[in-house]
Amino acid sequence: MSQHAIGFKMAATMRQYLLCFAQEHVEFRLAELRAITSLLGIKVDLNDPEYDQMISEGQRQLEQLYSVKKRHFIGNTSMDATLSLLMANQAQVRPGMVTFDPFVGTGSLLVAAAHFGSYVLGGDININIIHGRGKTSRKGVGQYRGKDENIRANLRQYGLEHLYLDVLVSDFSCQVWRVQPLFDAIITDPPYGIRESTRKIGGSKELTVNEEQEAQHIPPTTAYHLSDIFTDLLNFSARFLRLHGRLVYWLPVCRAEYTEDQIPHHPCLSLVANSEQPLSTTIGRRLVTMEKTRHMEGLEGDSPRAEIRDDCYRDHNAIREKVFGQNAKDLKMKVMSKTESR
Numbered sequence: 001m002s003q004h005a006i007g008f009k010m011a012a013t014m015r016q017y018l019l020c021f022a023q024e025h026v027e028f029r030l031a032e033l034r035a036i037t038s039l040l041g042i043k044v045d046l047n048d049p050e051y052d053q054m055i056s057e058g059q060r061q062l063e064q065l066y067s068v069k070k071r072h073f074i075g076n077t078s079m080d081a082t083l084s085l086l087m088a089n090q091a092q093v094r095p096g097m098v099t100f101d102p103f104v105g106t107g108s109l110l111v112a113a114a115h116f117g118s119y120v121l122g123g124d125i126n127i128n129i130i131h132g133r134g135k136t137s138r139k140g141v142g143q144y145r146g147k148d149e150n151i152r153a154n155l156r157q158y159g160l161e162h163l164y165l166d167v168l169v170s171d172f173s174c175q176v177w178r179v180q181p182l183f184d185a186i187i188t189d190p191p192y193g194i195r196e197s198t199r200k201i202g203g204s205k206e207l208t209v210n211e212e213q214e215a216q217h218i219p220p221t222t223a224y225h226l227s228d229i230f231t232d233l234l235n236f237s238a239r240f241l242r243l244h245g246r247l248v249y250w251l252p253v254c255r256a257e258y259t260e261d262q263i264p265h266h267p268c269l270s271l272v273a274n275s276e277q278p279l280s281t282t283i284g285r286r287l288v289t290m291e292k293t294r295h296m297e298g299l300e301g302d303s304p305r306a307e308i309r310d311d312c313y314r315d316h317n318a319i320r321e322k323v324f325g326q327n328a329k330d331l332k333m334k335v336m337s338k339t340e341s342r
Ligand SMILES: C[S@@+](CC[C@H](N)C(=O)[O-])C[C@H]1O[C@@H](n2cnc3c(N)ncnc32)[C@H](O)[C@@H]1O
Pocket: 075, 077, 078, 079, 102, 103, 104, 105, 106, 107, 108, 109, 123, 124, 125, 126, 129, 170, 171, 172, 173, 188, 189, 190, 191, 192, 196, 197, 198, 199, 200, 201, 224
């Protein structure tokens, strides 16, 4: 039996499974089951509510095992265990693969990918998070993070340290990798600018740093617009994923204004799944899964670039504005009347 499915235990029919286990995550679970069954080569009609073939033993114990509450190193935006595992399933992560998270934070997505046997790598602009320094997010254990509170220790906690490749301090807007299809999967939760600001290295002044200053130099940062984060993510994935490798990421949306034109697209990446998780009345996020279906090389014209047709992410803090800005109240009313009219 596969170790991939979670929450699919002895449900007699698809309808029962969705009622018992998936509940409000129906959209996610169906997309996840599709990813698992296609990985295992099982042909099923997941739209048939009476479908009753056993696909896998349930894995609900993993939610407890990997619970963030019991994790060694956590932060304010650590992704919960269920969603992290679901993302790894969507990416069809399996043993021997290399998975990369460019906005790694405390590494929750790397833990999930390593659970499925992948080697893991991450990057983050925040030096404190990469080195496990600074203020702790855990209550009642002092003000600062303890020694060895870092991503590697998290993997060690679950017996997965042998799959840890490394994590590096890096700004995603400045590429540091040799251009090659290096990764089998990219799973990530980019910053939305709500709980943390979206920054990249840059500034108005040209700075010259001499050798002596280099070690101590902290470069200035400037706004990293959401539209650039997401187009960079797709352009990066088109270059660095192997063919048929998957990109899985969260995209924040304003629920009243959401249309499919807000999903970024790229000529080398095909959309596989797109499911909503409401976060509040106004704001939600969509879990987007894409597969690299062609290489960049050999395409005609200039190198193809990612695009967002409805560029609602162009302004800095675009989503933050919708949560806290002038129009937040109007948007709330718009969603409520949309829900009532259903
Ligand atoms: C939503 S958090 C990721 C949380 C992570 N999934 C976890 O479980 O801890 C987004 C991360 O992106 C990082 N980040 C923000 N701007 C960045 C940039 N320009 N390049 C790389 N990382 C960045 C932040 O420091 C933050 O750790």
